[in-house]
Amino acid sequence: MNQNALGLATVDGLWQQLKNAQLVCVPGIKCTHRTDGGASWWLIQAPGAENQYRIDDLTHAVLQRLNGRISLEKICLNEQLTVSEHELAEQFSRLIEIGIVRPVSNGIAAPEEPQPRPAKRSFNPTGFVFFTFNPDPLLRKLSPLCRLLFNPLFAVIWCVMIGLGVFLWLDHHTELSAYLTMRAADPLYIFWFWAVYPILKAVHEVAHGLAVWQGGGRVRKAGLMLLVFIPVPFVDASDSSHFSSKRQRMLVAAAGMMAEMLLAAVGLLVWCMSEQAILQEIGFIVAVTGSISTVLFNANPLLRFDGYYLFSDWIEVPNLASRAQLLLRYILFTRVFGLQVEKSIDYQPREMKWLLLYGPAALCYRLFIIMVIAALVSDYLLWLGVCIAVWALWVQLFKPLGCFAYDLWQTARHQRRVQRVVYAMLVAFMLVMGILFIPFQMTLIAKGVIVLPERSQLRSITEGTVTQLHVPSGRHINQGDLVLALRNPDLLAQRDKLRAELKIKENIRHSALLGEPQRAPLLLEQIASLQKELDHVNDKVAGLAIHASQSGVLVIDRWQDFEGRYVNKGELLGFVYQPGAFEVQVVVSVAQAERLKREGVTAQVRFASYPDHTITVKNIRAVPQAIHYLPDAVLGSAYGGDLLVDMTDDSKVKMIHPMIQFNLELPIDSADELLADDAFDNRVPAKTVLIKFNHSPHSFAGELVYRLREFLFEKML
Numbered sequence: 001m002n003q004n005a006l007g008l009a010t011v012d013g014l015w016q017q018l019k020n021a022q023l024v025c026v027p028g029i030k031c032t033h034r035t036d037g038g039a040s041w042w043l044i045q046a047p048g049a050e051n052q053y054r055i056d057d058l059t060h061a062v063l064q065r066l067n068g069r070i071s072l073e074k075i076c077l078n079e080q081l082t083v084s085e086h087e088l089a090e091q092f093s094r095l096i097e098i099g100i101v102r103p104v105s106n107g108i109a110a111p112e113e114p115q116p117r118p119a120k121r122s123f124n125p126t127g128f129v130f131f132t133f134n135p136d137p138l139l140r141k142l143s144p145l146c147r148l149l150f151n152p153l154f155a156v157i158w159c160v161m162i163g164l165g166v167f168l169w170l171d172h173h174t175e176l177s178a179y180l181t182m183r184a185a186d187p188l189y190i191f192w193f194w195a196v197y198p199i200l201k202a203v204h205e206v207a208h209g210l211a212v213w214q215g216g217g218r219v220r221k222a223g224l225m226l227l228v229f230i231p232v233p234f235v236d237a238s239d240s241s242h243f244s245s246k247r248q249r250m251l252v253a254a255a256g257m258m259a260e261m262l263l264a265a266v267g268l269l270v271w272c273m274s275e276q277a278i279l280q281e282i283g284f285i286v287a288v289t290g291s292i293s294t295v296l297f298n299a300n301p302l303l304r305f306d307g308y309y310l311f312s313d314w315i316e317v318p319n320l321a322s323r324a325q326l327l328l329r330y331i332l333f334t335r336v337f338g339l340q341v342e343k344s345i346d347y348q349p350r351e352m353k354w355l356l357l358y359g360p361a362a363l364c365y366r367l368f369i370i371m372v373i374a375a376l377v378s379d380y381l382l383w384l385g386v387c388i389a390v391w392a393l394w395v396q397l398f399k400p401l402g403c404f405a406y407d408l409w410q411t412a413r414h415q416r417r418v419q420r421v422v423y424a425m426l427v428a429f430m431l432v433m434g435i436l437f438i439p440f441q442m443t444l445i446a447k448g449v450i451v452l453p454e455r456s457q458l459r460s461i462t463e464g465t466v467t468q469l470h471v472p473s474g475r476h477i478n479q480g481d482l483v484l485a486l487r488n489p490d491l492l493a494q495r496d497k498l499r500a501e502l503k504i505k506e507n508i509r510h511s512a513l514l515g516e517p518q519r520a521p522l523l524l525e526q527i528a529s530l531q532k533e534l535d536h537v538n539d540k541v542a543g544l545a546i547h548a549s550q551s552g553v554l555v556i557d558r559w560q561d562f563e564g565r566y567v568n569k570g571e572l573l574g575f576v577y578q579p580g581a582f583e584v585q586v587v588v589s590v591a592q593a594e595r596l597k598r599e600g601v602t603a604q605v606r607f608a609s610y611p612d613h614t615i616t617v618k619n620i621r622a623v624p625q626a627i628h629y630l631p632d633a634v635l636g637s638a639y640g641g642d643l644l645v646d647m648t649d650d651s652k653v654k655m656i657h658p659m660i661q662f663n664l665e666l667p668i669d670s671a672d673e674l675l676a677d678d679a680f681d682n683r684v685p686a687k688t689v690l691i692k693f694n695h696s697p698h699s700f701a702g703e704l705v706y707r708l709r710e711f712l713f714e715k716m717l
């Protein structure tokens with residue numbers, strides 16, 4: 001049970017003991033009025049204390065009348081304050097606890113109790129404070145800048161610069177990502193990053209400081225902390241929470257990010273314009289860190305950086321994080337475990353949803369970020385990455401859970417409600433186990449293309465006009481059957497002319513053999529050349545009759561309109577189609593491919609043009625090497641596919657990331673089935689198909705263990 005400073009053990013006895021107490025405020029208290037969401041309240045902070053405390057108007061009114069001679073009860077009576085004694089007693093016992101109010105005995109204020117030293121923060125290997133100093137003199141020197149920076153003109157300049165930055169980014173984003181992949185692994189780049197980052201952050205912090213100054217506040221503490229081995233400066237801008245203007249408070253929170261984004265825009269400009277490698281490098285780092293780190297860390301309200309303060313000021317829910325935690329605890333204790341606990345948090349109904357949502361979301365994001373950091377660190381030092389991961393899980397998840405469970409157990413024992421707690425715990429345990437171990441099926445749906453073998457294609461060898469289609473489309477034909485005939489009078493005329501020329505030359509040669517034998521070799525040469533030309537034309541003439549190169553069903557699109565049509569040389573006229581004798585090619589990401597290869601998957605193919613048919617694939621083969629070019633342009637983003645292709649490349653099949661190709665073989669017997677259904681008789685199925693890969697069922701826990709093992713295995717090699 002909560003034991004407070006006056007040694008009061010129960011909530012009920014609190015008022016009895018406090019009502020006659022003579023209390024006095026400690027000197028130097030900071031008290032600011034605030035209105036959030038229409039509700040009026042006061043922010044109060046003991047001198048030298050880091051934490052702020054919120055009180056309502058009534059408590060504030062009582063607080064102002066404390067003089068060490070008059071009791072709480074008298075104040076309430078004199079001022080005719082209608083107040084819940086119970087709530088007032090609770091508020092004041094807490095004010096005594098945190099050292100804002102002190103009891104007085106015999107008219108003399110009790111000697112100030114030594115403030116309990118703030119609990120030493122547990123050492124955090126990813127970030128600890130290196131040194132601190134008072135930045136006030138520095139900010140005083142810089143304060144003339146305020147007039148320059150915090151005015152409408154500069155706001156316009158800022159907007160224009162950010163707009164320019166966004167434009168440049170959109171314009172160069174493929175080059176930028178290529179540059180990043182090229183540079184990221186270079187130790188020199190890492191050095192530049194290490195050197196530039198603290199400077200960028202220093203500008204960020206100065207911007208905070210100036211914004212506080214502009215609002216009339218003071219910054220008493222600044223310093224340097226080491227965050228994942230990178231020196232990062234910081235300032236304590238908490239004075240801004242006493243600003244009554246919401247706009248001013250939000251400006252302080254946003255100033256750092258705004259400065260960084262401005263620098264990022266300038267950096268991008270330098271990267272684009274500069275010819276010098278070093279300037280380009282620095283510009284690039286400023287651009288990347290100023291934008292990405294700002295978006296991922298600073299602007300994100302789920303981490304307790306600038307975005308958090310900006311967000312909580314914006315939605316007008318102060319102390320979002322700590323109150324979210326308290327509310328969650330309160331609800332779990334009272335609603336879930338049916339225990340009675342003191343309600344140590346007050347909130348308006350409109351704040352409820354934010355408070356309930358914030359805690360879990362922030363925890364998940366924090367764990368995610370730390371795991372990403374751990375994974376990045378383990379690229380360089382595996383053991384350190386693993387240590388960070390284990391430590392993070394302990395500090396962020398298991399230790400708070402353990403403390404909560406212990407607290408819960410103690411309270412339950414005290415209130416003799418152990419049974420209910422045990423039941424609730426069991427249900428929670430079963431739920432967690434269910435989520436972890438119940439297997440579920442996963443499917444992957446991808447678009448693929450049908451690839452028909454070369455010999456099934458019906459192509460023209462010679463250009464000409466179609467005179468006759470000998471077989472209608474949809475009919476079965478044998479290899480070598482005549483399919484259609486072309487007419488090309490020019491070609492025939494050319495052949496006749498060549499024949500005649502050849503004949504004349506032959507005659508000349510014969511007569512020359514007798515009269516001028518020295519001309520014979522030249523004539524022979526001319527004849528050979530003519531003969532060669534004639535052979536070539538003869539081949540083309542033969543090509544006017546087009547034969548099937550394999551047996552199968554003839555499929556010619558719009559064959560009724562074919563007669564009289566002019567076809568070009570090499571044009572694809574149709575197919576002699578053997579269902580089943582084709583391949584389906586599909587391209588998936590490397591990660592998806594890994595998963596497909598590792599598990600015994602089955603796959604089904606569905607034709608876009610015949611949605612009722614699904615064929616189970618007989619054989620799935622992965623192409624051993626990653627591919628950089630799509631097998632067909634229809635799969636790429638240039639032609640409406642899902643896979644990103646490099647739009648600057650003319651082929652429109654060059655992919656941004658390497659991918660893995662799978663070739664799927666359909667069973668031969670499905671051919672009969674499809675033909676029997678009359679589905680493929682007259683048409684080649686549309687080029688694209690949908691493929692559904694079914695993974696074998698697995699549980700969340702299994703997946704997690706697998707991923708972890710893969711990860712460690714990969715890093716250890």
Ligand SMILES: [Zn+2]
Nearest residue numbers: 208256257306
């Ligand atoms: Zn900041």
